[in-house]
Amino acid sequence: MNILYEDFFSRVAAVEARIAAAARAAGRAPADVKLLPVTKTHPAIAAVYAARRGLAAVGENRVQEAAAKRPETAALLAAAETAIPAPRWELIGHLQSNKARLAAETFDRIQSVDTEKLVRHLDRAAAELGRPLPVLLQINAGRDPAKFGCELEDAPRLLEAALAAPHLRVEGLMTIAPLGATEAETGEHARRTFAALRELRDTLASRFGVSLPELSMGMSGDLEAAIAAGSTCVRVGTALYGAR
Numbered sequence: 565m566n567i568l569y570e571d572f573f574s575r576v577a578a579v580e581a582r583i584a585a586a587a588r589a590a591g592r593a594p595a596d597v598k599l600l601p602v603t604k605t606h607p608a609i610a611a612v613y614a615a616r617r618g619l620a621a622v623g624e625n626r627v628q629e630a631a632a633k634r635p636e637t638a639a640l641l642a643a644a645e646t647a648i649p650a651p652r653w654e655l656i657g658h659l660q661s662n663k664a665r666l667a668a669e670t671f672d673r674i675q676s677v678d679t680e681k682l683v684r685h686l687d688r689a690a691a692e693l694g695r696p697l698p699v700l701l702q703i704n705a706g707r708d709p710a711k712f713g714c715e716l717e718d719a720p721r722l723l724e725a726a727l728a729a730p731h732l733r734v735e736g737l738m739t740i741a742p743l744g745a746t747e748a749e750t751g752e753h754a755r756r757t758f759a760a761l762r763e764l765r766d767t768l769a770s771r772f773g774v775s776l777p778e779l780s781m782g783m784s785g786d787l788e789a790a791i792a793a794g795s796t797c798v799r800v801g802t803a804l805y806g807a808r
């Protein structure tokens with residue numbers, strides 16, 4: 565990453581304008597869509613920028629990388645002239661069960677819960693840590709063979725397991741849209757994937773009598789389509805920090 569805070573500041577403004585325009589076009593309030601800056605592969609200063617701009621959380625896709633970066637970020641923020649509150653940390657990448665304990669220690673929320681085994685491991689880790697762990701269930705709503713995430717058909721069982729885990733708080737669903745061969749095809753995949761996640765959320769919410777308010781979907785390239793379909797959290801890396 566090679567950008568100044570001033571550049572980051574104006575990129576955030578541009579992304580927030582995209583979010584606001586997409587929300588209004590969908591008859592939604594812009595404030596109902598949170599921007600999660602994705603700091604993966606970037607140094608701790610990326611998370612410091614986010615905190616300085618008042619963004620409440622950052623997204624990372626690897627446990628070890630975040631475990632190293634989080635204390636570094638905290639130290640940089642503590643050394644700032646005026647105190648800046650530290651951001652929350654969210655895991656948005658694939659998590660193996662054997663890293664569940666470190667993930668539960670490192671992250672304030674885990675967006676990538678996709679198996680019952682992972683539910684068990686995270687629940688045990690949260691119990692040991694003595695605090696509830698907010699989670700999202702990652703769904704392969706675009707049926708992409710290259711993507712992690714619970715298959716649509718298996719989502720009810722996964723949700724049932726997660727709701728039964730006493731130390732997990734299920735806040736909603738997350739998905740990543742598959743790429744297409746062309747830009748038009750990618751756009752079409754995105755629209756279908758986001759509509760499928762929204763529909764699944766509505767179905768599960770009524771079937772299980774829970775609210776599942778968070779729909780984490782949309783990235784730099786497809787956040788408008790995600791917001792049109794009801795996204796409440798767009799995860800944006802490239803448009804804020806440049807190419808990785």
Ligand SMILES: *Cc1c(COP(=O)(O)O)cnc(C)c1O
Nearest residue numbers: 602625656783784799800801802
């Ligand atoms: C990297 C990543 C993003 C951000 O993607 P950009 O295209 O850089 O905005 C969002 N979600 C997940 C799960 C990611 O791994």
